[in-house]
Amino acid sequence: MKLRIICKSKIHRATVTEANVNYIGSISIDEALMKLTGIVSGEQVAVWNLNNGERIDTYAIPSPEGSGAIVVNGAAARHFQVGDLVIIAAFYLTDEPVVPQMILVDEKNRFVKHLVGGQ
Template sequence: MFIKLLKSKIHLATVTGKNLFYEGSLTLDKEIMEKANLKPFEAVWIYNLNNGKRFETYLLEGNKGEVVLNGAAARLGEIGDKIIIVSYAWVTEEEIRNFKTYLVYLTEKNEIKKIKLSSHNF
């Protein structure tokens, strides 16, 4: 049996840009992606705290501090909005013992404030 678990979470990222006429995606600071165990083109969910919208897209590596809504996603948020970025993984019961969730907390300037790894002891 597979269980869907939270793989990565970036808490309180601040949208720094919008690019409507782009192929689509979320451009995200490369260092933040690495610390959150996220890969380029990986699917993520975005939860916008300012307007309540939730949507799925994929990641592209960006420059320091960048959090840019691209393509249709640019219509789902504004510069300055606070968002949560998450990815999920389907994990077998055997894999759960060694599975870690990466939690990355950001400052107002999209700098890493804290990183936490959570184990799953079911």
């Protein structure tokens, strides 16, 4: 058996709505976007900042459904600013095929469309 790390979820071009250095950690993601991509509370996610190239790993927690909130919390908040565009991704360690749940969002973090094959 060969296990591989495979992308299972991606939120593409989300906009950071808050950076809260005083919160204990994590990234808060609009719960509607978490449901669309299969990301669950507490799951490890990668967050890639398209504005400055920063890449972090943290864990996801839901923000209110439909709020559009994408809040980078804790020490990571020093690397993100309100208005930065980010990609949020989660991965499986598996030996089975995965159909990733990838979405594109608009500037208010509202669902635009499903992405096929990462496109």
